[in-house]
Amino acid sequence: MSRRVLVTGGASGLGAALVTAFVARGDRVLVTDVREDASVPDGASYLRLDVTSEADWEAARAHVEEQWGGLDVLVNNAGIASGGRIDVATLEEWRRVIDINLLGVVRGCRTFTPVMKRQRSGHLVNTASLAGLVHPPGMASYNAVKAGVVALSETLQFELAPYGITTSVVCPSFFRTNLGASLSGSDTVLQSIARRLIDRSGTTAEQIAAEVVRGVDAGRPVILTDRPGRRAVLAKRFARPVYEREQHGFARRIKEAAEGAADRSTTKDGA
Known part of the structure; x- marks a missing residue:
């Protein structure tokens, strides 16, 4: 059955892959x-x-109601990459990622929930991240907003169910996308590490999108899209010492990278 679908951030990266996957399914x-x-x-x-x-959100609602008479699936996918150690990332960087990655999702849900309530049907799909469930060091702002998206989605899962509205949250781990190119901010050490993790991933945006569409079709409340993500969640829940050992090791690697960058900067300045 063809559905009416709106995808935010749909011009590139995971958003574009999601658009292609929904169109291939037969959706508008x-x-x-x-x-x-x-x-x-x-x-x-x-x-x-x-x-x-x-x-812009109100204009999108008016457009959808005029063209389609309603909406079946809202995919709140738009977001930016962010991160940084707590004493390096600025408050302005925090405000920006909160406004886009968290409040952008809130605005979308607030805009289209009344439409879906009137229909007595609909599906809210919010793109979070594995960082919403597993919280590695050096990514405080990103972890916090993605955890907020997870919490918002779980809340709406129960709140909107009596109206026939389904809610899903998507939690991918690192995958190959152009998101790394959008990394900016004060913590260049974390940016470099994050870009390497993205570039080295064996998972593509197309693979993530295919799993998302399957999860949406199945009405899954939490869509874990890849094996590394599922493994990390299981480790945190059932093998906490292993999980903590990995996070402490990652923190040490960040410290070593930061110290190495500082040494290179001192050497260059002294040359």
Whole structure:
């Protein structure tokens, strides 16, 4: 059965892969992003949407109701990569990632929940991250907002069920995407580490998107998209000493990388 689907951040990365997967399934898809225009596959249309703008969200709701008469699936996917040690990342960086990655999802849910309540049907799909369930060092802001998306999604899972509305949260681990190119901020050490983890991943955005569509079709409340993510969640729950050992080891690697960068900077300045 064809569904009416809106995907935020759909012009690139995981968003674009999700658009392709939903279109291949036979769904009608509205692609949204902050660009003025973007190329989209046959079966999809495009609308500019900045997830930090309530006016843009209201325009998207009006567009969907005028063109389709409602919405079956909202995919709150838009987001930015962020991170940084607690004493390095700035408060402005914290505010930006909260506004986009958390409040962007909140705005989407607030905008389309009334539409879905009137329909007595619908599906909210919120892209979080494995970082919403497993919290490695050096990523405090990203971990916090993604954990917030997980908590929001679980809350809505129960709150909206009486209205026939399903809620899912998507929690992928590192996968190959252009997200690494968007990394910015004060903590260049963490940016370098994160880019290496993204580039070395054996999982593609297309693989993640295929698993998301399967999870949405099945109505799964938590969609763990890959084996490394499932393994990490199980380790945290059932093998806590192993999980803690891995996180402490990662923290030591961050410390060594930071000290190495500081030494290179001192040597360069003294040359």
